[in-house]
Amino acid sequence: MEFLDFSFLKMTVIDVVDILLVAIIIYYIYNLIRGTIAVNIFIGFILIYVLYFVASKMLHMKLLSGILNSFVSVGLIALIIVFQQEFRRFLLSIGKNISLRNKLWMKLVFGKEEVEKNNLAKIKPIIDACKSMKQTRTGALIVFSKYFDQDVFGNTGEFVDARISKRLIESIFQKHSPIHDGAVVIAENRIKTAGCILPLTENDKLPPQFGLRHRAGIGITETSECTALIVSEETGEISYAQQGKVKMNISFTELERLLNKDF
Structure with a gap:
């Protein structure tokens, strides 16, 4: 009887830290766009990427794939432009958490x-x-x-x-x-x-x-x-x-x- 090889499931401490960091980033992004119009825009981006994958990899539609590929190739830049306010708020929230820690140190030092x-x-x-x-x-x-x-x-x-x-x-x-x-x-x-x-x-x-x-x-x-x-x-x-x-x-x-x- 042959045993299944589960060696690919072996995880190191770095893998766990990697997963936790990604989870934290996703959580912050979710909190930033929850309840805003950015959610609808984000869903639109996801649908375009799914359509691109289906058209190019599964159905081999050359014309549609070419058009969508032009969009996907600049997808990161488009995301930054469209979600510039959300990116700004994301960075500000990180800075605010650091500021809160500094306030805690002030309370410890000065009372x-x-x-x-x-x-x-x-x-x-x-x-x-x-x-x-x-x-x-x-x-x-x-x-x-x-x-x-x-x-x-x-x-x-x-x-x-x-x-x-x-x-x-x-x-x-x-x-x-x-x-x-x-x-x-x-x-x-x-x-x-x-x-x-x-x-x-x-x-x-x-x-x-x-x-x-x-x-x-x-x-x-x-x-x-x-x-x-x-x-x-x-x-x-x-x-x-x-x-x-x-x-x-x-x-x-x-x-x-x-x-x-x-x-």
Whole structure:
């Protein structure tokens, strides 16, 4: 009786690491494109590759194979062009994970209580302003960025460069302010600009009650390493957007936790 040869199944430690790394990359890519229009584009790419394989390898259709081969040969470049936002978000998410590890080291070196105490002093005016705007149902959009990107935020809105203040935030978003419809950008622990016009998200699966303010807040987090805080003008509900995803109707305790983590 002959035994089957399973030698090809032998795996080394490098093989296991290889599989794990590929699985992690696939998981990150799935999270980035899940629920977005990029899913439909990705499915379209897969269908074209399947059609190319069937036409060239199985049915030997020379004309169709030649046309599809021209597309497949530049497939990688086309993927980078079409999914440039998703690639950007993928790289930003990796960098953000590294930044989070650096924050953990800071807490170990300087003490968790001291770091969180300093953060609370920075975010308290923002939380207090949100409490007031929630009660009065004043619409607001606040973007938080580690660094001020002149190309992203400097072309629209009014340059402020002021200390973070509850009264200043409230005055910017009060209904008679000429810049209340735009976004406030907080970077480097200062209010940098106000009245900024942000790119809207292309996600077509958002709740119908989301207006331009919510879509702009989600859109900026899809294309840059920012987070966005949105106060609904209709309901006073507070939402928090990050990496193209949004948490709705969050409490002030949850808001403090999110801001403390981002600061």
